[in-house]
Each structure stands twice: as C-alpha cells, then as structure tokens.
Amino acid sequence: MIRIETxxxxxxxxxxxxxxxxxxxxxxxxxxxxTPDGDTKVVHEAIALQNAFEGAQAARxxxxxxxxxxxxxxxxxxxxxxxxxxxxxxxxDAYFSTTDLQNSCPWYSFVVLSIxxxxxxxxxxxxxxxxxxxxxxxxxxx
Amino acid sequence: xxxxxxxxxxxxxxxxxxxxxxPGATVGEVLASLTTQFPDLRKQLFTDEGKVRSFVNxxxxxxxxxxxxxxxxxxxxxxxxxxxxxxAGGAR
Numbered sequence: 001m002i003r004i005e006t007x008x009x010x011x012x013x014x015x016x017x018x019x020x021x022x023x024x025x026x027x028x029x030x031x032x033x034x035t036p037d038g039d040t041k042v043v044h045e046a047i048a049l050q051n052a053f054e055g056a057q058a059a060r061x062x063x064x065x066x067x068x069x070x071x072x073x074x075x076x077x078x079x080x081x082x083x084x085x086x087x088x089x090x091x092x093d094a095y096f097s098t099t100d101l102q103n104s105c106p107w108y109s110f111v112v113l114s115i116x117x118x119x120x121x122x123x124x125x126x127x128x129x130x131x132x133x134x135x136x137x138x139x140x141x142x
Numbered sequence: 143x144x145x146x147x148x149x150x151x152x153x154x155x156x157x158x159x160x161x162x163x164x165p166g167a168t169v170g171e172v173l174a175s176l177t178t179q180f181p182d183l184r185k186q187l188f189t190d191e192g193k194v195r196s197f198v199n200x201x202x203x204x205x206x207x208x209x210x211x212x213x214x215x216x217x218x219x220x221x222x223x224x225x226x227x228x229x230a231g232g233a234r
Contacts, residue, residue, distance in 0.1 A: 032150075063230065065201070065228060076147075081150035089233040092234070099230075106151075
C-alpha cells in the first residue's frame with residue numbers, strides 16, 4: 001500500500017496538469033511504516049523531474065538516470081527513501097501500458113495520474129514484476 | 143574497494159544496510175564481491191547469463207560507467223558506486 005500526503009499529492013497533480021497535453025514525470029520520496037497489516041509506503045515529498053524523452057511527449061516520458069541519482073541523494077540527505085516514480089497519462093486512463101511495463105523497474109511503486117482535458121481525473125499505483133511482463137495494482141490513497 | 147549505495151527496495155537483501163563496503167579494483171570486481179557477500183542480490187542486478195539487467199545503470203561517483211570503461215573502470219578507496227534504474231514509459 002502507498003499513501004501520498006496532501007502536499008506532495010497537490011504538487012504531483014499541479015505538475016501533471018501544468019504539463020498537459022504532455023506527460024510529466026517525477027520522483028516520490030518518503031518512508032515505509034510497518035503495521036500489523038503490512039508495510040505502508042508514505043510519500044512525504046514529490047520531486048518534479050524533466051521529461052527527457054526526445055520526441056512527442058504527449059504519450060511518452062523518460063527519466064534521466066542522473067536525475068534519479070540526484071533524487072536518491074536528496075532522499076538520503078533528508079532521511080527518506082526514494083520509494084516511487086510518478087507520471088501522467090494525458091487524456092488516457094491511469095493504466096500501466098505496455099510501454100510503461102517494458103521500461104519499468106521492479107524496485108519502485110509507479111503512480112500514474114490520468115489527466116482528462118487538462119484536469120486531474122483519477123490515479124492508480126502499479127508494482128511491475130522483474131521480467132517486465134506484468135504489473136500488480138497497488139492500493140493507493142491520497 | 144568502494145562503497146556501494148543500496149536502493150531502499152534492495153536493502154532486504156543486504157541485512158538492511160543502506161550502503162556496503164565491497165572490495166575490488168574495478169567496478170566489475172566490486173559488484174562481484176558485493177553479490178558474493180549478499181547472494182540474494184545477484185538476481186536483482188544480473189541476468190542468468192551474468193549480464194547487468196537492462197534496467198540497471200551503475201554510476202561510479204557521478205559518472206555512468208558506460209562512458210568510463212564499463213565493468214573495467216578502476217575503483218579507488220573512497221569511491222562510491224550507485225545503482226540507478228532506467229525508467230521510461232508512456233500511455234501508448
């Protein structure tokens with residue numbers, strides 16, 4: 001399960017809406033809380049990153065590894081962890097596409113925000129597997 | 143010898159350590175000694191054929207090893223290795 005606090009959630013939605021009709025992307029920093037029902041990842045901070053995809057960005061995004069490295073360093077400095085990646089799907093639902101899956105990493109939660117006509121509509125979180133063949137839906141609250 | 147920074151999801155394979163000091167004179171040797179110390183990490187980083195997984199980038203300090211000699215890049219005491227995923231995607 002992943003829970004995104006109010007401030008980072010507002011920043012993610014604002015980033016996704018401002019990037020419309022293109023896709024946006026960013027990193028989520030936070031901590032993991034253990035409960036009797038299992039671990040919950042709690043996002044305390046969202047870092048907007050540049051969509052580095054060279055081409056039409058309405059349906060594609062790419063993160064620069066050096067930007068992720070910087071995000072990981074920022075997390076360590078602030079006693080948090082890099083726990084997830086977010087991106088938007090302009091005028092599409094918040095599914096995990098084949099492109100998402102084939103370029104994913106099983107280490108992180110992937111939050112997808114659906115932006116319809118420039119306005120946030122809904123979101124889902126996904127956990128891709130090792131072989132980049134499937135992604136399980138993760139319970140998401142915000 | 144180098145310090146390897148362990149991403150959060152992989153710390154379950156390194157006895158919860160967020161960094162590991164691993165011996166080796168090259169990046170390849172450091173990664174090999176890291177996965178010898180923590181064998182469960184091997185599957186996370188390498189394919190069955192022994193190649194670094196497609197979604198894993200390795201940085202020596204702030205440099206991508208692909209541009210400084212790959213596995214053969216020399217390491218020195220005080221160097222830091224980071225494991226950084228390749229991530230992209232899109233709605234279509």
